[in-house]
Amino acid sequence: MRMRKKRRGGERLSQLSALFVTGSDYKTAFAEKKPLRLEIGCGKGDFICALSKKEPDYNFIAMERVDDVIVVAAEKYAVSRELGNLDSHGGWKAPDGTIYQGEAWDIPMEDRGNVRFMNCDATGLCEIFEEGSLDTIYANFSDPWTKNGYANRRLTHPDFLKRYLKLLVPGGKFCFKTDNVELFDFSLESVENEEGFELTFVSRDLHQSERAAENIMTEYERNFSEKGVKINCLEAVKK
Numbered sequence: 001m002r003m004r005k006k007r008r009g010g011e012r013l014s015q016l017s018a019l020f021v022t023g024s025d026y027k028t029a030f031a032e033k034k035p036l037r038l039e040i041g042c043g044k045g046d047f048i049c050a051l052s053k054k055e056p057d058y059n060f061i062a063m064e065r066v067d068d069v070i071v072v073a074a075e076k077y078a079v080s081r082e083l084g085n086l087d088s089h090g091g092w093k094a095p096d097g098t099i100y101q102g103e104a105w106d107i108p109m110e111d112r113g114n115v116r117f118m119n120c121d122a123t124g125l126c127e128i129f130e131e132g133s134l135d136t137i138y139a140n141f142s143d144p145w146t147k148n149g150y151a152n153r154r155l156t157h158p159d160f161l162k163r164y165l166k167l168l169v170p171g172g173k174f175c176f177k178t179d180n181v182e183l184f185d186f187s188l189e190s191v192e193n194e195e196g197f198e199l200t201f202v203s204r205d206l207h208q209s210e211r212a213a214e215n216i217m218t219e220y221e222r223n224f225s226e227k228g229v230k231i232n233c234l235e236a237v238k239k
C-alpha cells in the first residue's frame with residue numbers, strides 16, 4: 001500500500017501508544033482474557049474496526065508493518081470507540097477535551113476495547129505468539145508478490161501456512177480474501193497441500209455467495225468491487 005508521508009506520523013503513533021503492543025506484551029494488554037484473533041496487514045483498519053465491534057467476545061491484534069498506515073487504523077479505531085479525534089494540528093483530542101500533542105495518552109484500560117495494534121512484519125510471528133494461542137488468522141488483500149523469486153513473501157506461502165498451523169488452536173481458522181486470481185490459485189493449492197488444514201469454504205465471487213451478507217469489507221475490497229472485480233475467498237480449519 002503506497003501512502004503519502006503522514007504529517008507527524010511518529011507523534012501521532014505516540015499519542016495513541018496505549019493501543020499498541022510489541023512482542024509478547026499482547027498477553028497482558030487486554031482488560032479481559034478472551035480468545036485471540038489476528039489480522040495480518042490490517043491496512044487502514046476498516047475490517048478490524050467493524051469485526052471487533054461485531055465480535056466483542058474476542059480480543060484482536062491488528063498487525064501492519066507500515067507505520068504511516070497503522071497509525072490511520074489506530075486513529076480510526078479510537079474514533080469508533082469514542083476515544084476522541086485528531087485535531088487540526090495533528091494532536092489527539094481526548095473526550096474530556098485534553099489535547100495530547102506528541103505525548104502518550106494513558107487511556108484507561110477499560111476504555112481501550114478489544115483491539116491492539118502491532119507495528120511489525122508477520123515474518124516473525126512465531127517469535128511473538130505462543131503455540132496454540134490464536135483462534136483465527138485473517139489475511140485480506142495481501143501483496144501478491146508476483147515477481148519471480150518473491151513467492152515466499154506471500155502470506156499464503158507454505159512457510160507462512162506452517163507458522164499459522166503452529167499458532168492456531170485445534171479447530172482455529174485461517175481466512176483469506178484477494179482480488180488477485182493468480183495469488184488465489186497459488187493460495188488454494190498451498191492450503192490444499194498443507195496436511196494440517198482442511199478447506200471449509202471457497203468462493204471466487206464472495207459477494208454473490210451465501211457468505212455475502214455476513215462479509216465485512218476492507219478498504220481494498222470496496223475499491224475492487226466498485227470496479228466490478230470479483231472477490232476470492234477461502235477459509236481453512238486446523239485439523
Ligand SMILES: C[S@@+](CC[C@H](N)C(=O)[O-])C[C@H]1O[C@@H](n2cnc3c(N)ncnc32)[C@H](O)[C@@H]1O
Pocket residue numbers: 001040041042043044063064065066069120121122123140141142143218219220221
Ligand atoms: C494491499 S494492502 C491491504 C490492506 C487491507 N488489508 C485491505 O484489505 O484493505 C496490504 C497491507 O498488508 C501489509 N503487509 C503486507 N505484508 C505484510 C507482512 N508480512 N507483515 C505485516 N504487514 C504486511 C502492507 O503494508 C499493506 O498495508
